[in-house]
Amino acid sequence: MIRFERVTKRYPDGTTAVEELSFEVAEGELVTLVGPSGCGKTTTMKMVNRLIEPTSGRILLNGEDIAAADPVELRRRIGYVIQQVGLFPHKTVLENTATVPQLIGTPKARARARAAELLELVGLDPAVYGGRYPQQLSGGQRQRVGVARALAADPPVLLMDEPFGAVDPVVRERLQNEFLTLQKTVRKTILLVTHDLEEAVRLGDRIAVYGHGTIEQFARPAAVLAAPATEYVASFVGADRGLKRLAVTPVGTADLTAPDGGPDPAVTVPLGASLREALAALLQDDSGRIGVTHPDSGALAGVLTPGGVHRALRRAGLHDS
Numbered sequence: 001m002i003r004f005e006r007v008t009k010r011y012p013d014g015t016t017a018v019e020e021l022s023f024e025v026a027e028g029e030l031v032t033l034v035g036p037s038g039c040g041k042t043t044t045m046k047m048v049n050r051l052i053e054p055t056s057g058r059i060l061l062n063g064e065d066i067a068a069a070d071p072v073e074l075r076r077r078i079g080y081v082i083q084q085v086g087l088f089p090h091k092t093v094l095e096n097t098a099t100v101p102q103l104i105g106t107p108k109a110r111a112r113a114r115a116a117e118l119l120e121l122v123g124l125d126p127a128v129y130g131g132r133y134p135q136q137l138s139g140g141q142r143q144r145v146g147v148a149r150a151l152a153a154d155p156p157v158l159l160m161d162e163p164f165g166a167v168d169p170v171v172r173e174r175l176q177n178e179f180l181t182l183q184k185t186v187r188k189t190i191l192l193v194t195h196d197l198e199e200a201v202r203l204g205d206r207i208a209v210y211g212h213g214t215i216e217q218f219a220r221p222a223a224v225l226a227a228p229a230t231e232y233v234a235s236f237v238g239a240d241r242g243l244k245r246l247a248v249t250p251v252g253t254a255d256l257t258a259p260d261g262g263p264d265p266a267v268t269v270p271l272g273a274s275l276r277e278a279l280a281a282l283l284q285d286d287s288g289r290i291g292v293t294h295p296d297s298g299a300l301a302g303v304l305t306p307g308g309v310h311r312a313l314r315r316a317g318l319h320d321s
């Protein structure tokens with residue numbers, strides 16, 4: 001869907017922001033770009049909608065070289081969400097959200113109806129918030145409007161630059177979770193820039209860990225945490241990467257032992273829950289075993305013990321790298 005082929009960007013003052021960058025984002029995939037300040041994340045992203053032009057290399061969107069596309073037409077296909085949301089202060093929330101569809105000729109009534117649906121989708125009741133002005137919203141609410149506005153033109157691709165950056169950690173985690181739920185429905189192809197490893201791990205189907213202008217590792221979060229490709233990635237993901245792995249590794253049937261004929265375990269988690277949730281449940285219960293259930297029927301699928309948690313981590317490390 002989005003393909004970088006040996007892309008280099010050198011600014012006029014000689015700064016090389018990215019060098020020989022090659023990677024691909026599949027349709028419907030969410031890739032997070034993570035790394036320290038100044039490593040070239042934003043430059044990478046802005047080359048996709050041609051706010052910045054590469055010095056060499058090609059970027060393909062659906063197989064088409066974007067250098068040949070009309071930038072205005074290109075940007076219609078690409079939603080853009082930035083940290084300082086950039087809402088129009090003199091327009092209401094509903095008007096802000098309906099802006100792009102109206103610009104591209106959607107009749108006003110239809111654009112507004114669609115805007116109301118999107119506000120609902122990002123968790124803002126249009127009857128309550130639609131008529132407010134941006135300064136009458138909290139930071140988190142403004143960021144939701146930013147996401148709704150980016151989705152309004154229904155672009156297949158979304159670029160998000162620190163979209164949840166300007167809010168406190170609790171609100172941030174809630175917004176991230178809501179956004180993941182939303183992404184399950186809308187299935188956009190997304191490039192998301194963050195300097196926060198936790199955010200990259202939580203949101204990304206795959207993560208690109210940036211060194212200085214290059215990608216040091218491009219893999220699924222569990223693989224990056226289980227097997228950092230370089231010393232640099234290992235130090236970037238930190239000494240507590242084992243704990244972070246728990247959050248991104250799900251409990252699967254292969255990790256379970258058969259119900260042992262004893263009483264059903266008092267504490268259960270569903271299949272697919274993270275090992276972190278499973279471990280928290282194990283610590284809650286003295287018996288050293290918890291039940292794992294089928295998420296739909298609630299029927300017991302098997303029993304998980306601390307040994308099963310180890311097996312799950314080993315399995316994830318083997319399969320993901």
Ligand SMILES: Nc1ncnc2c1ncn2[C@@H]1O[C@H](COP(=O)(O)OP(=O)(O)OP(=O)(O)O)[C@@H](O)[C@H]1O
Nearest residue numbers: 011013015017036037038039040041042043044195
């Ligand atoms: N217009 C410019 N002219 C010269 N150098 C630039 C320009 N824009 C960015 N740079 C430099 O290019 C490098 C990459 O910048 P970029 O903004 O892509 O990094 P980033 O990873 O997004 O950083 P941050 O997390 O701080 O936003 C940095 O060294 C930066 O100083």
